[in-house]
Amino acid sequence: MRQQSLFEQEPQDIPLAARMRPRDLEEFCGQRQLLGEGKVLRQLIDQDRVSSMIFWGPPGVGKTTLARIIAGRTKANFINFSAVTSGIKEIREVMHEAEQTRLMGERTLLFVDEIHRFNKAQQDAFLPFVEKGSIVLIGATTENPSFEINSALLSRCKVFVLEALSEADILALLHRALTDPRGFGNQTVDITEEMLGMLAAFANGDARTALGTLEMVVLNGRREGDKTTVTRETLEQCISKKSLLYDKKGEEHYNIISALHKSMRNSDPDAAVYWLARMLEAGEDPLYVARRLIRFASEDVGMADSRALEIAVAAYQASHFIGMPECAVSLTHAVVYLSLAPKSNALYKAYESAKKDAQSMLAEPVPLVIRNAPTKLMQELHYGEGYVYAHDTKDKLSAMQCLPDSLKDRKYYQPTGEGSEARVRDRLQQIEAWKAQHRAAEKK
Numbered sequence: 104m105r106q107q108s109l110f111e112q113e114p115q116d117i118p119l120a121a122r123m124r125p126r127d128l129e130e131f132c133g134q135r136q137l138l139g140e141g142k143v144l145r146q147l148i149d150q151d152r153v154s155s156m157i158f159w160g161p162p163g164v165g166k167t168t169l170a171r172i173i174a175g176r177t178k179a180n181f182i183n184f185s186a187v188t189s190g191i192k193e194i195r196e197v198m199h200e201a202e203q204t205r206l207m208g209e210r211t212l213l214f215v216d217e218i219h220r221f222n223k224a225q226q227d228a229f230l231p232f233v234e235k236g237s238i239v240l241i242g243a244t245t246e247n248p249s250f251e252i253n254s255a256l257l258s259r260c261k262v263f264v265l266e267a268l269s270e271a272d273i274l275a276l277l278h279r280a281l282t283d284p285r286g287f288g289n290q291t292v293d294i295t296e297e298m299l300g301m302l303a304a305f306a307n308g309d310a311r312t313a314l315g316t317l318e319m320v321v322l323n324g325r326r327e328g329d330k331t332t333v334t335r336e337t338l339e340q341c342i343s344k345k346s347l348l349y350d351k352k353g354e355e356h357y358n359i360i361s362a363l364h365k366s367m368r369n370s371d372p373d374a375a376v377y378w379l380a381r382m383l384e385a386g387e388d389p390l391y392v393a394r395r396l397i398r399f400a401s402e403d404v405g406m407a408d409s410r411a412l413e414i415a416v417a418a419y420q421a422s423h424f425i426g427m428p429e430c431a432v433s434l435t436h437a438v439v440y441l442s443l444a445p446k447s448n449a450l451y452k453a454y455e456s457a458k459k460d461a462q463s464m465l466a467e468p469v470p471l472v473i474r475n476a477p478t479k480l481m482q483e484l485h486y487g488e489g490y491v492y493a494h495d496t497k498d499k500l501s502a503m504q505c506l507p508d509s510l511k512d513r514k515y516y517q518p519t520g521e522g523s524e525a526r527v528r529d530r531l532q533q534i535e536a537w538k539a540q541h542r543a544a545e546k547k
Contacts, residue, residue: 119318120311122285123276124168131165131172132276132310133268144263151177155233155240157218157248157257160265163309166243169265170214179212179239180204194228201238211238218242219251226253233259267308274303276310277317292321294333305342305386316342356387360395363438368403372442379438380431389430393419396437407447407522414440445522453516460510467507500534502541 125131128138128148137144147153153173158166167183174181182197201211218226232238233256240260244251248262268276277299280286302320306313319341324331359382366374382392397415404411418437422430476486491501504511518528 118315119280119286120314123280123283123314125165125172127175128172130279131169133272134165134169134265136266137263148173148176153177153212153239154261155238155259156261156263157242157244157252158263158265159244159246159248161245161267161308163306163311163313164265164268165310166265167214167216170212170241170243173241174212174214177210177212177239179210182211182213184213184215185217191225191228194225198228198232198237201232205237213238213240215240215242217244219244219246219248223253226256230255230259268306268310269308270300270303273306273308273310273313274299276313277302280314280317287321290321291330292324292333293330294320294324298333298335298338301338302342307386307388360392363392364395364399364403367399367438367442368446370442370446372439375438375442376435379434383427383431383434389422389427389434390419392434393422393437396434396441399441402451403446403448404441404444405447405450406518406524406527407445409523411441411444445524447519447521447524449516449518449524457515460513464507464509467509470504470507472503473505498537500537500541502538502545 128145131138136142138148139145158169160166171181173179180201182201184193184197197213201213204211213229215221215229229238229240233240242248242252242260248257252260281292281294282288298320302313302316305316320333320338321331323337323341324333325337326332359378363375363378363382366372366378379392383389393415397412397419400411400415414437418430418433421433424430425433471485472487472489474481474486476482476488481487489503491503493499493501506513516531518524518531520528
């Protein structure tokens with residue numbers, strides 16, 4: 104009797120997410136902006152013209168799976184390479200193998216997971232092999248490639264942005280897992296559509312999280328013969344959430360973010376922190392909350408305390424770096440700061456007023472005096488004629504008119520006397536008085 108290898112696993116021992124990995128594009132969920140009919144990536148795959156590329160997107164959206172499918176569709180030798188466990192030595196070994204394969208007329212598709220973890224020297228090791236076609240490199244990263252991938256390597260790769268899966272996509276995956284023999288198709292699983300919806304919301308666009316959680320709740324469900332029943336209590340225990348009533352895209356979502364916003368506007372830090380906790384403990388994406396705080400910092404605090412925007416952006420970065428639950432205190436830091444900061448909506452009102460004029464006067468020409476004149480023709484047409492370089496003047500000011508004639512007297516920004524904006528108001532009044540005096544002098 105043959106002994107089972109340590110590397111062999113019974114199907115039930117393999118995680119559900121791995122068992123349900125899509126085998127072809129027809130099974131692949133999401134990314135219709137890339138894989139829909141007529142889209143660029145779909146055409147490259149169908150026409151077998153795949154070149155080196157970077158997949159940038161959040162976890163669990165199908166980066167590895169898509170690379171495997173591409174390798175299968177293009178009949179390429181697939182090598183899965185991890186940036187976490189590999190170094191220069193392993194890179195060179197794999198590159199040598201790929202070069203030998205190329206000489207035999209076969210292509211090698213090298214998939215590098217978390218490619219942003221490679222340092223410059225490691226990334227540079229791929230360059231000569233990408234250039235001469237020994238490999239088709241597909242790198243996967245959750246970080247912005249512009250900052251994490253060497254420019255030389257990045258210039259030789261096409262970047263495709265993968266998006267978090269929608270709740271509808273996640274629901275489709277859950278239903279497939281319940282009916283497909285690779286999943287629970289050979290069992291009878293009783294789970295309500297409402298609970299599947301809660302699972303989809305909890306997954307937050309991550310297919311791996313969704314399938315892993317489904318597997319957990321089914322394995323912990325109540326068994327009665329061949330039937331497994333998943334109860335609400337089991338679901339709550341498996342995802343460690345006290346309440347699953349919070350709908351990230353429904354009315355309650357907007358009610359609570361509104362409560363947070365209005366509590367900060369009303370300078371009530373206690374209420375603001377409570378609504379923040381309600382959102383985070385219900386599974387809200389901390390980056391969504393952080394983005395709303397950045398908006399609030401300019402819309403409701405503005406020039407009354409310009410530090411507010413810095414604090415809000417720092418809270419976003421902290422949330423991105425460390426995630427939940429650690430980032431909750433960083434968001435609390437920002438929420439309390441914004442609640443106690445002096446308030447001004449002058450910037451918001453300024454933009455809304457300017458937007459209204461911009462939309463109704465889109466064809467309004469730029470005054471000649473502030474147009475660039477890089478060519479002789481433009482100079483002959485009086486572009487830039489009369490322009491005054493403010494830095495060359497004693498007061499660092501000029502009386503030039505920068506708005507179109509029809510809007511020359513329009514005032515969009517009306518600073519308040521709140522906080523630091525009082526000094527801004529005084530400065531603006533001085534500038535306006537100086538310009539009025541010098542424009543009057545020019546007319547004489």
